[in-house]
Amino acid sequence: MVSTYASYAAITRDLNLSLERVEKQPFVERETEYYLEAIGKVKTIDDFVGDRRLFAYAMKAHGLEDMTYAKAFMVKVLEGGVDERDSFANTLSDKRYREFAETYNFARHGETATIFTRAQQGAVDNYLRQTLEQDAGTSNEAVRLALYFERKAPEITSMYEILADTALSKVVRTSLGLPDSFALLDVDKQVEFLGSKIDIEDFAEPEALSKLITRFTSMWDVQNQTGSGVANVGILFSQPAQFGISTDLMLTMQQLKA
Template identity: 60%
Template sequence: MLNTYTSYQLIAKDIGKAIDRVEAQPTVERDTKYYLENITKVKSIEQFVKDDRLFKYAMKAHGLQDMAYAKAFMVKALKEGISDRDSFANKLTDKRYAEFVDTYNFEAHGETATIFSKAQQGTVDKYLRQTLEENAGKDNEGVRLALYFQRKAPSIKSFYQVLADPALAKVVRTALALPESFASADIDRQVKFFEEKLKIENISDPKKLGEFLKRFTSLWEINNPSSPVQQSAGLLFGAPVSYGVSTDLMFAMQKLRF
């Protein structure tokens, strides 16, 4: 089995082709066809959430599939919109809800909310990328996290934003070799520590991001070995061996500043 870094690289080096393969999957193809054929027929929030197939597609596209059952919650967010900074969606820590409301902005656009490209092909593009990441995660959760971080990186402007997203925070903690218990520390303390170890502007720099994700995937592999041989070695000697991680890289990973 390929290690985490190699698996991530195989997908990341040509995201376009990887997404094309996802799009060609029969189930994905059928669901996407249904979505595009029906989304513009939706003229109200009530109509939107009533069509379960349509609504679930939209929710998954925004990474919210686990909340697809909470229709009353989503109706409230959609009705209040995002024009008011104190609206329900804007006050939620998880900004995926505000992004969802922005895509289907019935509060601002009424019956025409679904005619915009972000509610049509824009949502399809998000759905395909989301499915790609989920498929990768079935084999290796570290690959899914790396792909997700790569996708979100250009929009990351502060470590408070990172901490508001459990997946992003997990990547950073792993890359800094921090225990999961660190997540329970005071938020300001976590941000201060991150700022001491990472430069937020480097996250949006492709080269620096590549180095950061190489570190993350390598440390993830050590803690979550992909190879059965590696797993056995970890059980015998009390710690996972660094399968697929060179000695030079292991030394480089001791430098915490990025």
């Protein structure tokens, strides 16, 4: 059986080549062609969410595929934009909604919102990366988690952000050999403990990040070999917070402490 790290390394050794393989998949090729042809013609939010195929591509590109059905919710995200501090997208703890509203910024740019690179090739690049990670997860959930952590880590500025993201927190707990029940502890105690073990600034350093991912993949394999339960990666990447702790509450607590 190929180790988790070997599978991860096979993808990341030449990431561009891995992404090119994804891009050439027939389904991906068709959907990308349609997206690039259609997105520049979109002038309104209604046009955008009204095109099911186009909207689904955009949602997957931002890691929001599971919320594609929630069109009314996403319309609210788009209508508020991101310029006002109290806009709907800015009040949500999940950064993906803000990023979505920034990419398709109808509130700021109106009819020209979809002509910018971030809404066209930028979205395609994101879609390819999301597909790469999902494909990797079909054979080994830990490879998807490792790829996701690698992508998100440089953006992390707070331990609360890790705890608010079930996938990120799974990687950290596994790398430190902590049981999932660790998440039942008081949030401040979790932050204190994790802060004593991990320096978030290291996430921006490729060498340090590589060491953490190597440890995670090794620990994952050890735990699986000893009969530990394998995480349901679909749940880890879904919306609801685990263990009854609201992600909004955790990030609010962080803001109060700032």
